[in-house]
Amino acid sequence: MSRRSPGLVSAWAEIQRQQQRQTEAQRRARAQAQREAERQQRAMERAQARSRREQQAAYRSGREADVARRTGELDARMAELRGLLRAGCAAPAFSPAALTTAEALPPFAPGRLAEPVPMPRLEAYVPQQHTGWGGRRAQEAAARAQFETDLVAAQAAEAQRRQQLAGYERQYRQWADQRLAEIRRHNDAVRAWLDGLGRGEPSAVEEYLTAALYAATVFPEGLPRQVSASFQPPERRLLLSWELPPFSVVPEVSAIRYLPGQDREKEVARPVTERRAAYRDVLAQLMLLVLREVFAADSSGLLDSVALTGFADATDPATGHRSPVSLATVLVSRADFTAVNLSRVDPVDCLVEGLGGQLSARPDKRAAVTAVRLPGTAGRAAVSHGGGAEPDLLAMDPLEFEELVAELFRAMGMQAVTTVRSGDGGVDVDALDPDPIRGGTIVVQVKRYRNTVSPSAVRDLYGTVQSVGANKGVLITTSGFGPTSHTFAHGKPLTLVSGTELVELLHQHGLTGRLGPAPAAGRAGSGDPGGSDPGAAGGDGGASGDSGRRGAGPDVLDDPEASVLGMWWDGPVRLDVCALVCRGGAALSDAHFVFYNNPCTADGAVRMTPGLGEDKAAVWVAFDRLPAAADRLVLVAAVDPAADPHADLAGFTGARIRLTDSSGAEAGRLEVSDGRPGETALVLGSFRRRSGGDWDFVPGGRGYGGQNALEDLLRDHGVDVE
Structure with missing residues (x-):
């Protein structure tokens, strides 16, 4: 049976049906997309609600953890105060x-x-493949010529290394001799002083016992330790006064x-009673x-008794002035005191009942007691430690300076102790920052210097940080640091603190210190008892203040x-x-202006020098010897017209400044802007003196074009170009 072809109406009907299917499919797709969007919206809302609940829970947990930590710190502080005597008795x-x-x-x-x-070896220059007899001879000749050039350069570098090594060793020997002489003079003075102590000389007894108290480790940081004493030889009695903390010591x-x-915190007050x-x-x-501490330090039995008065130097609420008031006093013999078992006594009962002393009934109200006897009342001037004017950091004893730095770290909320002098591994203070995020172990070195700290000290500190596994290293000095030191420390766990920054930190945390004598004191006290490292104040062999002589000396580059x-x-491109x-x-x-025709400033602080290693040019700078009026050192590069008369700075790319110390040890690299077509002179950058005396690098980039580019650059910098 034959099939009849669809007519026009049938084709039209089929087209309409297809369009209906397409429209229906689009409608279903839109409905599905809408349902999917609504489902995603509901899911997002549920996730946001869950996230908000989780954030709220995390926020609450964080706040609760924070107040728990702070409450724990309060409990720990009270436990420390209650256990002062027990902890002190366990200390040596x-x-x-x-x-x-x-x-x-x-x-x-x-x-x-x-x-x-x-040194280069000739066999390393011999070509491995040869093109022919004539080509072989040419290759060998070129290889030998290159070998001889490299050999001359290596021999020159080796001669320079030996010269620098000899100069460095001479300097070390000079420092070592000076340091040993200082140590021996110090130990001889100590032995002579100990002889006087053994004879019972009052001044030696007073100085020794007050120093022992002032340096004692049994007293927690944050408590005052001002002490005064005078010794009565006939009675073998020490008259002693000691500063006690104010009422605020108890939280x-x-x-x-x-x-x-x-969403707030509430502090629970401690009961007044x-x-x-x-x-x-x-x-x-x-x-x-x-x-x-007094009787324990008196191992020679110089004392028979001690008259001790404790005073508080706080603000009197009635007058608004600070005035000392005696809050406790006791006169006790050695025999009576040694008979007491301090580790098991009730402190108040022991002081008042056991030893017959007096303790203010209301010390919080500054109710005074009558002192049994005060230092200075026996006809002798009292020896004191603590209190008084700000100490001169440059004239401070090295051990006292280290202890001051440790006290600064403790005032900043860290744990810090000075290290034993022998075997400290280059660490003067060990600190621990308890902060859970930024905290950790910190090794601290202190340099009581008058001149700029050498970059080698910064590198040595970094090596110490790595060797002991510390989180951070801090180098503190009374002077400052050069740009090589700052560049080396950049990006490393190192902090450099200059003298002016140290003074600011001390004042910020309630401590005292100044650089140099007080204005009214003139030059008194500007002397230095001696440092512990080369370049320390008073121990640099006359290096400071004589830059002219040193600049002209033969070993200036050392x-x-x-x-x-x-x-x-x-x-x-060839550049000057x-x-x-x-x-x-x-x-x-x-x-x-230092360049090839004027290779050195008159004071010898800046000079041109051959590049080391891969360096194409170099400038030698002693930043600490630059004139006081100078606040920046500008580096400039210009096309050498004799070598490249038609060149410009388009070929000056990938440039950098490599900072090394005089020994050739690299401290860091500084990026420099590329040159541009048409320019023939360029300001590379400048080292600028900070307010604290340190130097920072500021990149340049300004270029000059034309035939007189360098002259235009110099005129902009005030140089008279003829």
């Missing part, structure tokens, strides 16, 4: 042996200077609570600890505090690198 007593210094010096460590420059808050409904009882207990413990600024760039010693944007004088 002060010994005269602690006053001497071991005659041990760090060995000579030249670092990379000890490594000879490798007013006993706990901290978080109220989630109000509890604070008063705790304060009297603390005062009694401190009085007993002072007696314990200065360990100097920096070498080595230049390298891509491209074949120059330096300008400036104040602001102008050179100090035409003589302070």
Whole structure:
């Protein structure tokens, strides 16, 4: 049976049906997409609600953890105050042996200077393949010529290394001799002083016992330790006064609570009766600890008795002035005190009942007691430690300076102790920051210097940080640091603190210190008892204040505090690198423009020097010897017209400044802007003096074009170009 072809109407009907199917499919797709969007919206809303609940729970948990931590700190503080006497009795007593210094010096460590420059070998230059007899001879001749060129360069580098090594070793020997002489003079003075102590000389007894108390480790940080004493030889009695803490030493808050409904914290006040009882207990413990330290330090039995008065130097609420008031006093013999078992007594009962002393009934109200006898009333002037004017950090004893730095870290909320002088591994203070995020172990070195700290000290600290596994290293000095040191420390777990920054930190945390004598004191006190490292104040062999002589000396390039600024760039362009010693944007004088025709400033602080290794040019700079009027050192590069008369700085790319010290050890690299077509002179950047005396690098980038580009650049910097 034959099939008839569909007619026009049938075809039209089929088209309409297909369109209906397509429209229906689109409608179903839109409906499905809408349902999917609604489902995703509901899922997102549920997720957001869940996230909000989780965030709220995490927030609440964090707030609760924070108040729990702070409450724990309050509990720990109270536990520390209650256990002062017990902890103090477990500490070792002060010994005269602690006053001497071991005659041990760090060995000579030249670092990379000890490594000879490798010499090239001819066999390494012989070509492996030859093209022919004539080509072979040409290749061998070229190889030999290259070998001889490299050999001459290596021999020159080796001669320079040996010269620098010899100079460095001479400097180390000079420092070692000076340091050993200082140690021996110190130990001889200690022995002579101990002889006087053994004879019972009053001044020696007073100085020794007050120093032992002032340096004692049994008293927690944050408590005052001002002490005065005078010795009565006939009675073998020490008259002693000791500063006691104010009532605020006992925390007013006993706990901290978080109220989630109000999203706020609430401090729970410590009962007043509890604070008063705790304060009297603390005062009694401190009085007993002072007696314990005095009698324990007196290993020779010089004392028969001690008259101790404890005073608080706080603000009188009635007058608004600070005035001392006696809160406790006791006169006790050695026999009576040694008969007491301090580890098991009630401090208040022991002081008042057992030893017959007096303790203020209301020390919180500054109710005074009558002192039995005060230092200075026996016809002798009292020897004192603590209090008084700000100490001169430059004239401070090295051990006291280290203890001051440790006290600064403790005032900043960290745990810190000074290290034992022998075997400290280059660490002067061990600190621990308890912060769970940024905290960790910190090793601290202190340099009581007058001159800029050498970059080698910064590298040594970094090596110590790595060797002991510390989280951070801090180098504190009374002077400052050069740009080589800052560049080396950049990006590493190192912090450099200059002298001015140290003074600011001390004042911020309630401590005192200044750089140099007080204004009214003139030059008194500007002397220095001696440092512990080369370059320390008073121990640099006359290096400071004589830059003219040193600049003209034959070993000027051996200065360990100097920096070498080595230049390298891509491209074949030949450049002259120059330096300008400036104040602001102008050179100090035409003589302070250092280039090939004026390779050195008159004071020897800046000079041109051959590049080391891969460096194409270099400038030697002793930043600490730049004139006081100078606040920046500008580096400039210009096309050498004799070598490349038609060149520009388009080929000056990939440039950098390599900072090394005078020994050749690299501290870091500084990026420099590329040159541009048409330019023939470029300001590479400038080292600028900070307010604290340190130097920072500021990149340049301004280019000059035309035939007189360098002259235009120099005129912009105040140089008279003829």
